Amino acid sequence: MFEVLSLSKKPKDIRQMVDLLKQGATLTEYACPACASPLFRFKSGELWCAKCEKRVVVIKEGEDATKVTSQAHLQALENTILTKIQAVEQRIRDEEDVEELQKLNNALASLLENLEKLKKMKTA
Numbered sequence: 001m002f003e004v005l006s007l008s009k010k011p012k013d014i015r016q017m018v019d020l021l022k023q024g025a026t027l028t029e030y031a032c033p034a035c036a037s038p039l040f041r042f043k044s045g046e047l048w049c050a051k052c053e054k055r056v057v058v059i060k061e062g063e064d065a066t067k068v069t070s071q072a073h074l075q076a077l078e079n080t081i082l083t084k085i086q087a088v089e090q091r092i093r094d095e096e097d098v099e100e101l102q103k104l105n106n107a108l109a110s111l112l113e114n115l116e117k118l119k120k121m122k123t124a
């Protein structure tokens with residue numbers, strides 16, 4: 001069983017797709033559930049439909065589809081938070097104004113708090 005996720009990062013253009021292939025993405029025997037195009041597999045193990053520009057997850061037999069999907073969502077959310085944390089960190093490094101630093105610190109604290117919560121949800 002397959003499911004197409006819309007939360008995937010999509011390659012911006014064909015050149016990027018070609019780069020991915022150069023990096024070792026391979027064609028698989030699987031077909032996209034949405035458009036029936038052959039799926040590519042990234043080195044990370046992710047399946048990708050080049051036509052839909054979407055990530056496809058394979059749900060193993062007996063595995064709960066809802067759980068797999070929500071785990072993927074949590075992972076995507078975690079990646080977003082990690083990116084934000086890096087951005088705030090960068091600003092803290094460059095910021096001289098004490099008031100701004102305070103604001104950035106607060107932002108960082110709540111981001112870290114959310115990250116903690118997410119990690120708990122993932123292991124739950």
Ligand SMILES: [Zn+2]
Nearest residue numbers: 032035049052
């Ligand atoms: Zn497709």
